[in-house]
Structure formats: structure tokens, C-alpha cells
Amino acid sequence: MTKARIYDLSLFTTSVLVALSSGHLLSDQSAYLKALVIYWLFSCLYYNLRVINKSGSTSVDYGISYTSSLTLFAGPIGVLIFETIFRFTVYFHKKWSKTADPGEFLDTFFNIGSFVLANSIGYYLYYWLSPVFASIPYGFWLLMLLLIIVISSLTTLFLVVVLFIMGELRSLREAYDYSVTSRSFLDLGKIALTNGLLLLFLQEQRWDIIVSLFLLNYVVSLSFHSKSQSIQNKYERDKFEQMAYKDFLTGMFNRAYMDKQMAELNQPGESIGIVVTDIDNFKRVNDSYNHAVGDQVIRHFASTLQSYLAENDILFRSGGEEFTIFLRNKDYSACCLLLEEMRRGIQDSTVHTEYGDQAIQLSYTASFGLCYFEIGSQASMEKGYIQADQLLLRAKHLGRNRVLVKDDSPEELIEQPIQ
Known part of the structure; x- marks a missing residue:
């Protein structure tokens, strides 16, 4: 048996001994049985509103608990009976629905x-401190808040110990961060307020109001849970879409997103510059060093290109060491000047990386093809991309490290000497 399981059973045994040592039920059996049934039914109902947090290989369920009021009403034995019935109800439900973890029984x-x-512990603390808080304005509610903070801190501490034993947490800093994020002060305040009201109504045996309070809390919690799920689902969809459209090596948009943008931007009326560029003699980098060094050069190339672009411009990694740029809201001359600045900036830059155990510095150049046109006049986005790609190939054949451009008029060449 692992240390974690020994700890689980030791904690359970200690709780049983503490509960038995407290004596009999504080309330009469009839009142306790009514409270037990109500708490069990609504706890099962609230179970569907729990939040599941994955910590390594361990799944942790968070839900708002109203057990404290039942404990103060019936005593430790009362809460032992309730928790045993409720927790095994959850266990058998998980087994039936095939959602139980491998160690669910001991959990x-x-x-x-x-x-x-x-x-x-909260029960003994409550009756020890009650005389002190009785003389303080709103002392009952302050004491309930204190109890909920203590009880929540203790349950979190018990869980942190398990995670330490299992190796899911490795430092006190991780334990502190985990503990701080496990509950919000707003949650604690809500639990304290609800448990305080439930305790008052339990003592007066106002079963109709107790059921109404549970129903009200369930409706409110369900509403917040639904909104939270909607926000979470939207976040996950946005994150998935972002991952689907991003290149993992450079963090820039990929070819799929480029195709999507070409379809969306293919509307008449806008003048746009489509640029296709790649690294000159890139194969030599991989052949002389390795692909890890080549990846560093590609990342450097992408970040350098991005540094020259405006907010409305879009950069894509369209394949290998090739990148495509959509230049928007610029006239033809501005596009030409910008590409020449890019070409010079890349030519004058240096990639600092490692090869084996040595630090190395690499320089490289790039060639560019630009097709500038008004969408819908003579060409579509797809045709503009093809023309820009052909201009890039011509720039390569003419000696590399240069910009070749074309607008709606005959081709115009901007040549720079190879450095």
C-alpha cells in the first residue's frame, strides 16, 4: 500500500475516532433524519455543479459545501453519518456512469x-468561541465566516499533503499557490452566509424555509455555472482555433489561416500588396549545421519580418522557410520602400545560436516578390499570390538578395547588389 493510501485511511480512522468521542447526536433523531434526507438530496443535486481541477494525475472536485451547518446542528457523529452516505452515493454513481478514477474507492x-x-474541528471551535463572539455586533456571522475559513483551510491542507506525497506538488511555493487559488473569498462568504442561515432554520426546524433556501441557492449556482461553462467553452473554442491557425515553430499564422484570410479579403475596392519571401540558400544552413540551427534561423527571419509590419498587415508562414505578407492600407511606393527596408535589415542582422557545444553567429539574406493590385480590378487574391510567388522565383534567378515588384502596370525591378 502506498504512502498516500496509508494517509487516506489514517485520516478516515482519525475522523471516526473524533466523531465517536463526541458522544451522541445533538438533535433528536426525528429532526436529524429530516435534515439528513434534505442535505443528502440537495448535495447530490449540487454535485453536478462542481468544478473539476486536474492536478497532474489527480482530479480534484470543488463544490460549495453546506455540511458545516449540519455539523453544528447534529454534532460530529451527525456529519460522519451524512458524509459516509453522501460520499458512497457519489462513489456508486461514478462506478455506474463509468467515470470513476482507478483509486476512487480509497479516495x-x-x-x-x-x-x-x-x-x-470547526464544531469544537464554534462552541468554544461562541461566548466570546456573542458580545460582538454581528458576532454570529463573524464566527461563521471564521469557521468556514478554518474548515476550508483544513480541507485544502489535507489535500495538499496528499499531493505532496504523490509528488504532484514539489515545493512550498507550489503548495501556497495551489491553496490560494483553490477558493475565493467571495465563495467563502457565500458559504458562511448560507450555512449560518441553514443553522438558524435547523434550530427552529423550519423545513419549508430550509428547502426554499436550498432551491434558491441551487438556481443561483446553476445560473452562474451555466455562464461559467459558456465562457469556458468559448475560451476553449478560441484557443483551439488559435492553435489551428498558428505555426508552432514561429508563432505566426499558418497556411490554413492565410487561405481563410484570402477568402475574406477577396472583396473589391481595397488595394493590397501580396509579398512572398524566403531565405536565400537555406538548404546550406541545414546541410552545414542541423535542423535545430535551421529552425533558429527561421524563427529569426519571422520575428524580423514581423518587426517591420503595421497592425493591419498580416504575416503567414506559408511553407518551410517561405513566408507570405499581406500589406494593407499602403500605396505602391510605401510597399516598395518597406520591402527594401526589410531586405536591408535582414542582410545586416545576425542569428545568435548554438551548434553542439559552441555558440555561433549566422548571417543570411532573403529575396522578395511583391504583387500590388486593386482587388477585383484585374486579379483575385489567389492570382496575386501566384504572381508574387513567380516574382520571388525570378528574384532568385537574378541573383537573390533583392526585391522584385509588380503593380497593375508593366513589371518594374528594384535591384540591389548582392553583399
């Missing part, structure tokens, strides 16, 4: 032990 004993022990 159930941990859940019972941690909640029973934390709430039992």
Missing part, C-alpha cells in the same frame, strides 16, 4: 475523513 475514504475531521 472516498479520504473525502469522508477530510470533511468529517475539518468540520469536527
Whole structure:
């Protein structure tokens, strides 16, 4: 048996001993049975609103608990009975729905032990501090808030110990960050307020109001949960779409996103410059060094190109060491001047990287093809891209390290000597 499982069973055994040592139920059996049924039914209902957090190989369920009020009403034995029935209901539901983790059975004993022990400590703390807080304005509510903070901190501490034993947490800093993010102060305030109201109504045995309060909390929690799920789903969709359209090596947009933008921008009326560029003699880099060095050069090339672009311009990695740029809201002369600045900037830059155990510096050049046109006049975006690609090939044949451009008039060549 692993250390984590020994800890789980030890925690459970300790909680049972603490509960049994407290004596009998504080309330009469009839009132307790009514409370037990109501709390069990609504706890099962609230279970669907829990938040699941994955920590390494461990799944942690977070949900708002109303166990503290039942503990203060019935005592540690009462909460032991409730937690045992509720936690095994959850266990059998998970087994039936085939969502149980491999160690779900022993996890159930941990859940019972941690909640029973934390709430039992809260029970003794409540009756010890009640005389002190009785003389303070709103003392009852301040004491409830204090109890919820203590109980929440204890259950989090029990969980942190397990995660330390399992190696999911490796430092005190990680444990602190985990503990701080596990609950918000707003959640604690809501739990304290609701448990305080439930305790008052339990003591008066106002079962109709107790059921109404549970229903009200469920409706409010369901609303927040639905909105939270919608936000989470939108975030995941946006993240997935971003991943689908991003090149993992450079972080720039990929060819799929370029095709999407070509379809969206293919509307008459806008003048646009389509640029196709790639690194000159890139194969020599891979042959002389390795692909890791080649990847560093491609990343440097991408970031250098991006540094010259305006907010409305779009850069894509269209394949290998080839990149495509859509220059928008610029006239023909501005596009030509910008590409010449890019060419010179790349020519004068240096890539600092490592090859083997040595630090090396590499210089490289790039060639550019630009097709500038008004969309819908004589060419589509697809034809503009093909023409820009052909201009790039001509620039290569003419000696590389140069910009070749074309607008709606005959081709015009901007040549620079090879450095």
C-alpha cells in the first residue's frame, strides 16, 4: 500500500475516532433524519455543479459545501453519518456512469475523513468561541465566516499533503499557490452566509424555509455555472482555433489561416500588396549545421519580418522557410520602400545560436516578390499570390538578395547588389 493510501485511511480512522468521542447526536433523531434526507438530496443535486481541477494525475472536485451547518446542528457523529452516505452515493454513481478514477474507492475514504475531521474541528471551535463572539455586533456571522475559513483551510491542507506525497506538488511555493487559488473569498462568504442561515432554520426546524433556501441557492449556482461553462467553452473554442491557425515553430499564422484570410479579403475596392519571401540558400544552413540551427534561423527571419509590419498587415508562414505578407492600407511606393527596408535589415542582422557545444553567429539574406493590385480590378487574391510567388522565383534567378515588384502596370525591378 502506498504512502498516500496509508494517509487516506489514517485520516478516515482519525475522523471516526473524533466523531465517536463526541458522544451522541445533538438533535433528536426525528429532526436529524429530516435534515439528513434534505442535505443528502440537495448535495447530490449540487454535485453536478462542481468544478473539476486536474492536478497532474489527480482530479480534484470543488463544490460549495453546506455540511458545516449540519455539523453544528447534529454534532460530529451527525456529519460522519451524512458524509459516509453522501460520499458512497457519489462513489456508486461514478462506478455506474463509468467515470470513476482507478483509486476512487480509497479516495472516498479520504473525502469522508477530510470533511468529517475539518468540520469536527470547526464544531469544537464554534462552541468554544461562541461566548466570546456573542458580545460582538454581528458576532454570529463573524464566527461563521471564521469557521468556514478554518474548515476550508483544513480541507485544502489535507489535500495538499496528499499531493505532496504523490509528488504532484514539489515545493512550498507550489503548495501556497495551489491553496490560494483553490477558493475565493467571495465563495467563502457565500458559504458562511448560507450555512449560518441553514443553522438558524435547523434550530427552529423550519423545513419549508430550509428547502426554499436550498432551491434558491441551487438556481443561483446553476445560473452562474451555466455562464461559467459558456465562457469556458468559448475560451476553449478560441484557443483551439488559435492553435489551428498558428505555426508552432514561429508563432505566426499558418497556411490554413492565410487561405481563410484570402477568402475574406477577396472583396473589391481595397488595394493590397501580396509579398512572398524566403531565405536565400537555406538548404546550406541545414546541410552545414542541423535542423535545430535551421529552425533558429527561421524563427529569426519571422520575428524580423514581423518587426517591420503595421497592425493591419498580416504575416503567414506559408511553407518551410517561405513566408507570405499581406500589406494593407499602403500605396505602391510605401510597399516598395518597406520591402527594401526589410531586405536591408535582414542582410545586416545576425542569428545568435548554438551548434553542439559552441555558440555561433549566422548571417543570411532573403529575396522578395511583391504583387500590388486593386482587388477585383484585374486579379483575385489567389492570382496575386501566384504572381508574387513567380516574382520571388525570378528574384532568385537574378541573383537573390533583392526585391522584385509588380503593380497593375508593366513589371518594374528594384535591384540591389548582392553583399
